[in-house]
Amino acid sequence: MEKLINYTTEAFRLAFHSEPEHIFLAPGRINIIGEHVDYSDGFVLPAAIDKHICFAVKKADDPETCSFFAKDFDDSFSFNINQKQTPVSQVWVNYLLGVFNAVQESGKKVGGLEIAFSSTIPMGSGLSSSAALECGFAFILNHIFDLNLTKKDLALIGQKSEHTFVGVNCGIMDQFASVFGKEHQVIMLDCNSLEHQYFEANLDDYSLVLFDSCIKHTHLTSGYNDRRKDVDKGKKILWEKFPEIEKFRDFSFSMLDKVRAEIGETPYKRCLYLLKEIKRVEKAAKALSEGDVKYLGELLTETHSGLSTEFEVSCEELDFMVAETLKERDVAGARIMGGGFGGCSINLIKDENVDEVIKNISAKYKTDFDIEMKVYRVKISDGIYEYKRNEIII
Template structure:
């Protein structure tokens, strides 16, 4: 469901910024929300995200020289940022938001896909910045999609996800798993993606929410994963894995059943590490169970598992914080809320809730007021729809 106003805005801005050009095209890549399966993707577990109808728009065209020029309507005060392909591409504080698209250009070149000429681009996103709905993955996949279209590179959408993850890990310094980029690149309308991150096998699971909607609630507390405890959590899980591997033949924490973990958890003598590993194992099993519940049409059970997921992220993985906890805990009290949990990396960002249609207004009013009273500033509510992957528009 393309927003024609957003499309019009990027095309007009392109002309205003760079002048009239032939062969200017408009593009879109979605944001994503993860319904369940948090902090499992770098532990070889399952995730269950879906692409959204909000995302990142762009207008782009090739140039005749070696310059790349980038402009964002969301950060218009920054102005046009320019790079030359003959210079070394490296991340920098000064480059700001352009580190994400330039990281993708860098990652393409690492794979031997070199750009013969530069390009001009205008970006405009309607994903709330810092909300945990993957504005960075959306921008990465969008950039890769545009490079494929403009330069004729032979890469699949799944490759675009892997290139986006590689650039975020190695150029931008956030040790994220594959989920965000995969959900953005492989999104399908009205379906979530049940993805096994251990081998990238996946299936589309239709989301039938008869009489209910997905509501994303933004804490409006900004989070920046590279500056947060995200990388520290990942390191601790990797350490736990290496300890367990001395006894068990496993490639990731996602390989463990709950019974196997419980039988071997005492190998992890650091109580905090044991809790982090426990979350990775239990959350993976919850995700498998949740998808089965959805297939069986048991939304109530799916909702219970969402709550358990949040409690585990709060008590064992310690990535929620007072803002996310307040949103989730207030949501659980409202009649007609099927389930609610934090989504994304944590430390701010958003919750995702499944709410019956007749309860939506009361949900927004009650949770909104209680959040404002406790936290001191407002939360923002978005009723979201599940969309498809990147496209030329």
């Protein structure tokens, strides 16, 4: 953490020739279980993790200009806060402009800022660096200019940014986890009402370890929006047939079977996966709270099978990685994590055998695909906060 903060602070000095007034940390997230259900009235079980985007921030001398320096891209951007913002060619900028646009449209008044940022969240690995960027900036604006936005407001602003300026029709989970995360706790989030509750992450002598396939993806090009279209087609016909049902999660498997021929095999498979996954989330929350790591692992593995064969968002590399991991000793469960088409697997491994599993899977993956697998050992952490040397302001 200190290394990232010092690195970002130095980047600020080089970019703006002064010292930052504030340091903010916005975490990435893991999702224990509940993939692709956050836009289908489902439950998800995410948690913030100890991988962050660090923002070094100062009010600008020019009150009409916001300036950014993205250290990891070695790229800069500035804009006039009084002008109407529109998407630009620099993709990373659009996440920030979308946030500013949402705040601007709400009528809130802000001033100029100078911001340098850097990250330990690996991009394209399913750990939601985009949500950390969006919500981190929203948190900064709220904190510095006393906008009186709630945590829920910040999450929704981040989501709106991605919808309007980036073109990804994402659910709310990633942004919610980045804002609402708590150390050692997972969030069971109702993606329909945004009601949520916390569960202790009782993993006993097991750890959550991420294996990065190094197959990079973006939701814009990975088929994410195509999957949403498949699901929407299934939902439309389900509600035409059963208009008394209020939420997608309340459709039964028998109802889905009755419209199978009408909606077509592909939308049927997508909806079948989602209904199964929503039920798995509820079971997983109970397993976590009771410390039933074995059953939690079984649920993770079931999810991978569904994502691979029903929702079809896995890939050859991730299927190989998960299959080989499950053959290892003291592995309770494994699955692809995130939107799919690459990124990471999340693995539940007994502490005493983590090093051996990493060594074995790394070697197998290198042999079969000639790719050096990356490994992220993660801990469940707090949501976005302002960092100070002797205190944390949330």
